[in-house]
Amino acid sequence: MPGPIRRLAGRPPFQAPDGLSSRLLLLTAVFTVAVGGLIIVPSASSFQERWLRDRIQSAELASVGVEALPYNAVSDEVAEQLLRIGGVSAVAVSEEGVLSQLLQAPSLPRTPDFIDLRNRPLPLRLTDPWRTLTGHPDRSIRVRAEPRYRPGDYIEVLAPAEPLKQELRTFLLNSLLVSVLISVLAGTLLYASLVFLVIHPLRRVTRSIERFAGDPEHASPDPSDRADEIGRVERELARMQEEVRLSLRARARLVALGEAVAKINHDLRNMLTSAQMASERLASSADPQVAAVLPRLERALGRAAALTRNVLDYGKSEEPAPQRIRIPLAAATASAAEDAGLEPEGVRLTRSIPARFAVDADPDQLHRILVNLMRNARQAIEADAGRGDRKGRGTVRLTAESRDGMTVIRIADDGPGIPQRLSEHLFEPFVSSKASGGTGLGLTISRELAANHGGELKLVETGPLGTTFELRLPE
Structure with missing residues (x-):
């Protein structure tokens, strides 16, 4: 094998990125879980808001029934039943600036948290479910919203937070299981697609580079006919390998030529020295034709001698300055x-x-x-x-x-x-x-x-x- 190609073959083989597929799998899992988390957070907020609005609507319907009675009179037993059906502890309605307490439960052990569904900012809406999950078991929520079935400025209810906490926890658990299932399925399909479309072609390119580094004369496999970036990489790699292969062959020929020139350089210089000595003897000739040709011969011999002196330097590095x-x-x-x-x-x-x-x-x-x-x-x-x-x-x-x-x-x-x-x-x-x-x-x-x-x-x-x-x- 020629010198330059032999030196290339002595290099360590190209190291393939063995951890690429595992990193890709990890990133796929992280991204799918992150997307699932982005879905769960607003879903929890929407679930809590729906739960509170359901309590508002139930309390509003109960308040309509109470107002239909003479003097809004309702027994404690009926009031307790209405509150239980609506899932609230108290109901109040504001109409024309006057707040009317229609249904009221016994006093609460803790001051309730206030939530106004009419103009709740988005950051608070997103964090409300997590306060519910981490809240005290005796926590209550005072909720205000616009009436739907009756006139008034707003309707306000007082509801215990523990039932909401239990239902929210069940909802989040079910949502998490569904998200995990979807994430696993989507991540598996995405990973399989990336392996088929990216990892396998890259491994084929890597193997081609390793084989070429070990033996540049080894025939490279034909590049695929893909029209995407990987197909272009395969075709450009095949083209560059062929150019490098031709360059190595040319360099090998140059090395062989330099070795041959080095071997004959000494003998050639001796021959030129003899020719210069002969030209010096011709200088004494009286022949006019010899005198006319002699300067040209001397110049040619001088340049040839100078070239032989520089030929080894040229072969080793480059032309002299x-x-x-x-x-x-x-x-x-x-x-x-x-x-x-x-x-x-x-x-x-x-x-x-x-x-x-x-x-x-x-x-x-x-x-x-x-x-x-x-x-x-x-x-x-x-x-x-x-x-x-x-x-x-x-x-x-x-x-x-x-x-x-x-x-x-x-x-x-x-x-x-x-x-x-x-x-x-x-x-x-x-x-x-x-x-x-x-x-x-x-x-x-x-x-x-x-x-x-x-x-x-x-x-x-x-x-x-x-x-x-x-x-x-x-x-």
Whole structure:
């Protein structure tokens, strides 16, 4: 297994949240009980109010019967019976500001609590049942309400609180049992739905992450076709795993390439040293053709030797920091065009550069960027055999200007353009638009060199009429 993938497999597996289902169950139970409590509290208040109003109505009907008697005369036995039937201890009616005591029980051992049902505030209505439940057994309630069956300002009754307490306790117990049953049923259905819709898909995603962490080359299961957020997570996870898998393979190839380069670096430097010694002997030659070619050969050997010195550093970390100086751009482009193989009879270079235009850059690194871009343009034009009688002829146009504190260099060609499927990944390692003979590292290295300068290299446009790259460097 390649190095990067082996290191990933050595990591501990992703730990799944084992307590998620239990926490979900606990939260479901808490929420359903809370909802049940919110239902019981107003239900208890409504029950007590109905109970009191029933006593008011019974007492009101009894008061109508008492007033029908001559002089409102009623025996103690009848009064006691009427009070017992109504469940109250006393009845009074206020009419036109005059309070009439119609039925009255013996004196009470405790002062009754007063409740006015006509304008009772909501907080008091909600707390009245709990005062009833916790009240003294001898507690009485004095209740006032509007008459329903007779004229008057209000009707007021005095009722013992103990019967209300017993009935309220029974009501709350029954309501609690029903609420618990409903809560258990609703909580079970809700929990089962969440487990089916959320927990199981999340466990499937977790298992996929664990398998991928253990073995990135293991085939991931196909994501579901769900249209919700979990389906989107599964599809995005599958896409990211595939991208990571491809990235790991590319990194493994880079590691293998670096190991190979490290092995041949020593021998290559010895070969270049021998070639430089041979070029020094050629310097004494009287042949004019040798004298004309010798400077170009010396420059190429010098750059190759410098590249071999830096190749191990590049493989270990990154390109060395640029040693920036002011470089005349015209001379730099002429040297790069010569090394890129541009010539007047084939693919030629045309320039539009202001006079004495200079670039603040590392000479060797700028040369490598320009050579990579020009060589790619030349190879694309020479490989284009389907555009009439071209025969490998074409043009590479280089323009330069200063804009917003940046030096902007554009390199355009009239080649066939870059395919759409490659243009989106053009700066990734081992991505090449050439049919053969390319490693796919030239643009990757060139962009890294531009970034080391604090600039950028980007593809501006590409199409059947050609391709344009833009190099931006700080001034």
